[in-house]
Amino acid sequence: MKQLRALCLILLVCSTAATARAQEDFGFSIKPKNDKGVVEFDTVTKIATATNGVIITYSNVVLTADSASADAKTGDILADGNVTIKTKGALWSGERIFYNFKTQQMESGRFKTGQAPFFLSGENLQAKRTNNTYTGTNVVITTDDYAEPAYKVQARSLTIVPGKYFEAREATVRIGDVPIFYFPYYRRTLGPRVNHFDFVPGYRTAYGPFLLSTYNFYTEEKIDGALHMDYREKRGFAGGPEFGWHLGHLGEGKVEYYYANDDAPNSNSSFEPVPDERHRIAFSHQATVRTNLTVKAVANYQSDPRVDHDFFESEYRSNIQPKSFLEINQLWPNYSLNILAQPQVNDFLETVERLPDVKLTALRQQLGDTPFYYEGDNSVGYYNRAFVDNSTNYSAGRADSFHQILLPQTFFGWLNVIPRVGGRFTYYTEADGPGATTREETRGVFNTGSEVSLKSSRLWAGAENKLFDVRGLRHIFEPSINYVFVPSPNVLPPELPQFDPELQSLRTLPIDFPQYNSIDAIDSQNVLRFGIRNRLQTKRDELVENLLNWSLSTDWRIDPRTNQTDFASLNSALEFRPRNWVSFQSDTRYNLNRWRFMEAQHRLLLEPNNVWSLSLGHRFLDSEALSGSNIGHNLITTSLYYRLNENWGTRISHHFEARDGTMEEQYYTIYRDLRSWTAALTFRVRDNRSEGNDYTIAATFSLKAFPRFGLGTDHDKPSMLVGY
Secondary structure: OHHHHHHHHHHHHHHHHHHHHHHHHHOOEEEEOOOOOEEEEEOOOOEEEEEOOEEEEEOOEEEEEOEEEEEOOOOEEEEEEEEEEEOOOOEEEEEEEEEEOOOOOEEEEEEEEEEOOEEEEEEEEEEEOOOOEEEEEEEEEEOOOOOOOOEEEEEEEEEEEOOOEEEEEEEEEEEOOEEEEEEEEEEEEOOOOOOEEEEEEEEEOOOEEEEEEEEEEEEOOOEEEEEEEEEEOOOEEEEEEEEEEEOHHHOEEEEEEEEEEOOOOOOOOOOOOOOOEEEEEEEEEEEEEEOOEEEEEEEEEEOOOOHHHHHOHHHHHHOOOOOOEEEEEEEOOOEEEEEEEEOOOOOOOOEEEEEEEEEEEEEEEEOOOOOOEEEEEEEEEEEEEEOOOOOOOEEEEEEEEEEEEEOOEEEOOOEEEEEEEEEEEEEEOOOEOOOOOOOOEEEEEEEEEEEEEEOEEEEEEEEEEOOOOEEEEEEEEEEEEEEEEEOOOOOOHHHOOOOOOOOOOOOOOOOOOOOOOOHHHOOOEEEEEEEEEEEEEEEEOOEEEEEEEEEEEEEEEOOOOOOOOOEOOEEEEEEEEEEOOEEEEEEEEEEOOOOEEEEEEEEEEEOOOOOEEEEEEEEEEOOOOOOOOOOOEEEEEEEEEEEOOOOEEEEEEEEEEOOOOEEEEEEEEEEEEOOOEEEEEEEEEEEOHHHOEEEEEEEEEEEOOEOOOOOOHHHHOHHHHHOO
8 A cells, every 4th residue: 555655646746747847848837727627748749738727827928718729839829718818918808819929919709808997899809919919890998897888989990009008990989879979080098097078067157057178188108188178158268278297207297278258257256357368377397306306396377366266266265375486405314405486476466575595404413422413594585575566565685594502301211301592693685665664684583492391101901992992092191391582682573574474373383493484573482382292092903093182282471572462372182083983173272361262173074884974064263363354254064975875875065154144155966876987966055145146056977987086076175066
């Protein structure tokens, strides 16, 4: 019995070795697809045959079939039954395919192939290695991955260059079996960058019936663009081109031009009269010339202050004063050089022109082997404060130099103390212009202070709570105190031109240098900033997540200036995530002197599944939060999404101003899944108060293979559903 086992083992080893030698001699790998597969080698004719399932591999080509014969001399493979050929560019399938792994020539009767997002089928496939092209006849092209696609393009003949493009001749677009459009010649780029149309038909009170159409085009990988062709019944025709470029290390950019011969330019404007001919030009380019050297150029020209408001609502809401500038930045391990040029392109927007502003920053760095650290800022430039009417403009030159020494220390292994001392020297030329009131000045500023902080934590490894999805709990406690002392400078802010003033902000401004960069507004300070941060962390899905993240801060002004109170507002920032699908955020600012909230923002988000989600928000702003603005809000927002079934969904959003009981904005959207397409029908009502109600209804369509909007865009920017 032992001798028989040994003999079987020897035969098995010899058979395996012979197969391996045969495959090595044949130049390709051929092996059974399963246990039933049989592969036979003829070492004389150099022909391998396989049945009951086979896999043949050569270089980056993999062929599978029910049966096949392969000739090692000629490279010919004849495969039958459920044949698939996977190459670098595509996947091919058919019932009977001839393939040559040396010349990569291919012939087939019926065939199918796909390179997402396209799927193709046809007859009489032939492939040529000389120009890497494939041809076929009676071809069906679609992005609908179903046996019976909802829409398709039928073509008499087809030429494919895998990974690049395909060309179809005598092509007919069909929805179901109904012909819609005929193309004598039809070409598409393979991949996500393909030419396509976008249409948004609808009605708006300010426009009347409208049709917004865009043709998106792509040229290889470096150039893309779009052509906008819009018609608004009350406003007339409008449109224009846009081009984008992708030049590798030379950078990426985009230029847009939009023109409207507006038939009713002042129909929804409460400002000065608007001209009939309206246009805008937007240009941007950014390049990394070499490692750590970047260049960015942005130009935004508008014919009037309402052109974005009237035709590009989403952009207007995100940025009502677009800037134009050229910025060059060079970064080294310890230094950064920044050159900024900023002109006033639109004379109806107040701008601080920087012609130019050159700044050399010394990043925080250790001084040799000493325990001391150094940081600094040095800038020089010529500036022009350009107002809207230009009647009060003033300009001046400024050179500023700031230097600071720090001594970070740790005591007892847990107490961090960073004392600092620094000084600033600033020179101003005499101001020039109709609004000039300042003369040549030299200002000196001394600053000192210290930051004290610590971090402690405690772990409860066994803590569990199903309601809050807690598996273990860690509390991290981080208190801090930052003291800043700046004696009164020898020249006060009213005596200096204000190119970088302290702008009013709803966020907490820095108090220490160089983070505090309102150079022209520097005044005396004697302040203690108190901060506390608490974090509760737990494990969810083997990852550490913040269950609670809460920070508090306020300033005690030991020696307040005449326009300051003893205590600044108490600022709170809270994030609470009791479950993976529940999150709550709260940001508040409480006035400790008047004992009332100056600002509050709250948001609750529930996303338990892909069936429904709910967002609730509250935005409160006291009318005295920004001095002199007299602007207040008490806004309540809601957004509910519900998927009715696999094909239908709906979203309802409201913006309610509780201050005067006005429903400012309402959105009602119905989504329809059309298998290859998604469609959305949106109805919006806006109460513009003095300008009356604005009603809009619009339909948007998006091919799933080439989605019109990014993920979440319809929620974050719902106005995109009714136009730009």
